[in-house]
Amino acid sequence: MSERLGIVVSGSLTKGMEVKLDSSASIEDMAVGRFVTIEGAKRRFFGMISEVSLGMTDQRLALTPPDVADPFIAEVLAGTSTFGTLHVSPTLVIGGDAASLLEGPQPVKTVPSHFSVVNLASERDVELVFGSEDAKRFFIGNPLDMETKLCLDLEEFVKRSNGIFGKSGTGKTFLTRILLIGMLQKSQAVNLVFDMHNEYGWEGSSEKGTKVKGLKQLFPSRVAVFTLDEENSRHRQVITDFAVKIGYDEIEPADISLLRQTLNLTEQATEAVYRLRQRFGKDWLSQTLETREPEETRTLLDELDIHESTFQNLRRGLATIQRLPFIEPKPPTNAVKAILEHLDRGTNVVLEFGRYRDITAYILVANMLSRRIYAQYQERMEKAMAEDTTRPTPLVITIEEAHKFLNPEVASQTIFSTIAREMRKYNVTLLVIDQRPSGIDSEVMSQMGTKITCLLDNERDIDSVLAGVSGRNELKSVLSKLAAKRQALVFGHAVPMPVAFQPREYGSAESYRGFTASGKTGTKEDIEKLWE
Amino acid sequence: MAEKERVGEVIEASTTTLTAQCYELYEIPPLGSLVKTGDSSAELYAIVYNAATTSLEPGRRPIARGKDETSEEAIYRSSPQLAKLLRSEFGAVVVGHKEGDRLYHHLPPQPARIHSFVYQCPPAEVREFGQSFDFLNILLNAGLPVPAEELVSAALRQMSRAHKDPRAFLVAAGKELAILLSGNLNQLKAILGRIKQ
Ligand SMILES: Nc1ncnc2c1ncn2[C@@H]1O[C@H](COP(=O)(O)OP(=O)(O)OP(=O)(O)O)[C@@H](O)[C@H]1O
Numbered sequence A: 001m002s003e004r005l006g007i008v009v010s011g012s013l014t015k016g017m018e019v020k021l022d023s024s025a026s027i028e029d030m031a032v033g034r035f036v037t038i039e040g041a042k043r044r045f046f047g048m049i050s051e052v053s054l055g056m057t058d059q060r061l062a063l064t065p066p067d068v069a070d071p072f073i074a075e076v077l078a079g080t081s082t083f084g085t086l087h088v089s090p091t092l093v094i095g096g097d098a099a100s101l102l103e104g105p106q107p108v109k110t111v112p113s114h115f116s117v118v119n120l121a122s123e124r125d126v127e128l129v130f131g132s133e134d135a136k137r138f139f140i141g142n143p144l145d146m147e148t149k150l151c152l153d154l155e156e157f158v159k160r161s162n163g164i165f166g167k168s169g170t171g172k173t174f175l176t177r178i179l180l181i182g183m184l185q186k187s188q189a190v191n192l193v194f195d196m197h198n199e200y201g202w203e204g205s206s207e208k209g210t211k212v213k214g215l216k217q218l219f220p221s222r223v224a225v226f227t228l229d230e231e232n233s234r235h236r237q238v239i240t241d242f243a244v245k246i247g248y249d250e251i252e253p254a255d256i257s258l259l260r261q262t263l264n265l266t267e268q269a270t271e272a273v274y275r276l277r278q279r280f281g282k283d284w285l286s287q288t289l290e291t292r293e294p295e296e297t298r299t300l301l302d303e304l305d306i307h308e309s310t311f312q313n314l315r316r317g318l319a320t321i322q323r324l325p326f327i328e329p330k331p332p333t334n335a336v337k338a339i340l341e342h343l344d345r346g347t348n349v350v351l352e353f354g355r356y357r358d359i360t361a362y363i364l365v366a367n368m369l370s371r372r373i374y375a376q377y378q379e380r381m382e383k384a385m386a387e388d389t390t391r392p393t394p395l396v397i398t399i400e401e402a403h404k405f406l407n408p409e410v411a412s413q414t415i416f417s418t419i420a421r422e423m424r425k426y427n428v429t430l431l432v433i434d435q436r437p438s439g440i441d442s443e444v445m446s447q448m449g450t451k452i453t454c455l456l457d458n459e460r461d462i463d464s465v466l467a468g469v470s471g472r473n474e475l476k477s478v479l480s481k482l483a484a485k486r487q488a489l490v491f492g493h494a495v496p497m498p499v500a501f502q503p504r505e506y507g508s509a510e511s512y513r514g515f516t517a518s519g520k521t522g523t524k525e526d527i528e529k530l531w532e
Numbered sequence B: 001m002a003e004k005e006r007v008g009e010v011i012e013a014s015t016t017t018l019t020a021q022c023y024e025l026y027e028i029p030p031l032g033s034l035v036k037t038g039d040s041s042a043e044l045y046a047i048v049y050n051a052a053t054t055s056l057e058p059g060r061r062p063i064a065r066g067k068d069e070t071s072e073e074a075i076y077r078s079s080p081q082l083a084k085l086l087r088s089e090f091g092a093v094v095v096g097h098k099e100g101d102r103l104y105h106h107l108p109p110q111p112a113r114i115h116s117f118v119y120q121c122p123p124a125e126v127r128e129f130g131q132s133f134d135f136l137n138i139l140l141n142a143g144l145p146v147p148a149e150e151l152v153s154a155a156l157r158q159m160s161r162a163h164k165d166p167r168a169f170l171v172a173a174g175k176e177l178a179i180l181l182s183g184n185l186n187q188l189k190a191i192l193g194r195i196k197q
């Protein structure tokens, strides 16, 4: 049954409760992050241990320590003259008042009375708070040291932009796969994943060198793999649905501004792009790259007031783009149209980059495609609202290395900061994955609904992830004590309170069975194929 | 009532203490032991805090007699009247009472009556009484001529003998003392030193 820990002796709503540990409970068994319930006179409170400390009634004991070598004396003093204290932050009311009985856990507005008994939370209590799996809730892992399932309300999750953070090798990619499956199964949203390292669509690998299945292997009828590098995909024996080519005329000046650093462009060069765009219209890129007579070039530059060296700097940069094999003057297919057709059918799209894993290609393609897809969504959404017709399927766009798009310097030029800031006005939200959250514009960070973070060891990264969260200091100590792999802290919109957890295992046959079985949408056929 | 061992008779009583004279010379209940007096309608519990053996007649002090004897016993053997000239008494501090079946760990409404019999409590009754440590507070604050740490530790040692697990009993009592004496560390240490197992 419930394991009694002690009693509340003091505290406040803002600072949390001081709990004097019973002498029968050993201080060394207490761990920061464990859940407790406090049995108030009228309400039951739910909270987390955030600090463990030692106290004594008489400071003279510290000066002349009693003969604790004598087990009798040690036993007598434990819990009386010397005692343990816990600091507990109550965050929810889970019973007792009408609202919490009818509507589930409620945020706390008061504190338990003096000497209320504090118990270790039972599995049932934890389940009450974090819910069990249902039509909207998806099992993402287990709270640390507990058997109970931690479930995330994915319908709520996709309503806002979200972030997954953690330093390299902590499990961001694995966690993202789990969440993508969750969204595929439990939310109405479709996903568009810009898959820089080819690990989400068809197949990825683990650090141990074994292969892990991607989304399409698990849910073939619900996922389409698009590729920028057909040859590479074929080589990896990936069944692709579409080869993406990008036309010169699809590239806009804003895309170039974004690439200023990676292309080594001067500020003047990025400004010149806008003038060239104005002069040549959609055809500006080929026109800029065209070889002209020196005389002709001079006239053009004079006309546009562009310096010769600026122009050369720009041409060098643009040549880098031109050399990308998936960039063509006039491609026969329209990638944006194809992506939208898939999304409209409820098919999730993973765009893999093949060999083009350098950041230039990634930023260019992700930003360009997202911008145009977002424009379509915007248009359709406005139309749907005006005419009261069906709205486009909610869309979640997943990007990696998010700080390259969302750092304060370029954020304003990318479509992504617009999406993050407008929340889901146009039914589009982001899932950003990053190992350097401090590089992301703080305003964008503050717009994220739910954040899931694996271990971070850089102080600035920790601060940026936890900025604006209540109970920051407590969370900081929990975050810094996460294991280096496969442990994470989740907080924000989609969970009733912050919780450290171990993500579900991903990669074994057993785990795939779990993922495909729990889905309401995984067709029988899908599952059959999996075991062939 | 074979189980109850009658040890004496009350000869002086107040609200907080009583003095009893033993029926047999030197047959004094041990320091710290639990005794009771009164009838079944109102019983009164007390803890022995002091004892003395003196001459029956005040003013007539006994004199040394053993110069030519070989042992102490021989003195008594050669002067059998001695046992009649001396008496043993003990003082006990009242720590609770019983009305009907209910046990109270605080002072009774009335003091003991003179000539009421005093019994040594049997182990079962000691255990029952020892379920509450409220008596410790009375002992610590009684202001008796014996040092409180001596009396408290003697009482606890005595009581622990009636328990199956004397150590567990003493630890529990020790914890109670640690709380009562949180402002008096030296006294706490003194008592714990005297009861440690
Ligand atoms: N849920 C999980 N199930 C099984 N193994 C996991 C899980 N999470 C992490 N791992 C292990 O940890 C390793 C690193 O995880 P992952 O590749 O997701 O890290 P990452 O944070 O994406 O790293 P990087 O920043 O380098 O991309 C995996 O290869 C795998 O072995």
Ligand SMILES: [Mg+2]
Pocket (backbone or CB within 6 Å): A172, A173, A174
């Ligand atoms: Mg990764």
